[in-house]
Amino acid sequence: MKILALERDVAGITDDAFTDVLLQTEAARAWELHQSGVIRELYFRQDRHAAVLVLECESVDEARSVLNTLPLVKHRLIDFEMIPLIPYSGFARLFGK
Numbered sequence: 001m002k003i004l005a006l007e008r009d010v011a012g013i014t015d016d017a018f019t020d021v022l023l024q025t026e027a028a029r030a031w032e033l034h035q036s037g038v039i040r041e042l043y044f045r046q047d048r049h050a051a052v053l054v055l056e057c058e059s060v061d062e063a064r065s066v067l068n069t070l071p072l073v074k075h076r077l078i079d080f081e082m083i084p085l086i087p088y089s090g091f092a093r094l095f096g097k
Helices: 018-033 061-068
Strands: 002-009 041-046 050-058 078-085
Touching: 002 061, 018 041, 050 061, 061 078
Parallel strands: none
Antiparallel strands: 002 050, 002 078, 041 050
């Protein structure tokens, strides 16, 4: 199942909480998850500094558990909105069912 994960701010967190060491460990963990195939795509939004991830997991709960291993999530500096996705079925209108 594909899951879209949108980073959200956590109230009360300031930029100085995001230390270089913490950001480096975050990038390392994201790399591990990407290499394992769980994180399929990883982006930053152009309109603001927030990550957008496409994950491949069995469920939203599994995706949440995986994202909970990220250091910034562990330290409660960021959170994610989880959106489960299903395949687009609209092309069936063109070719019949």
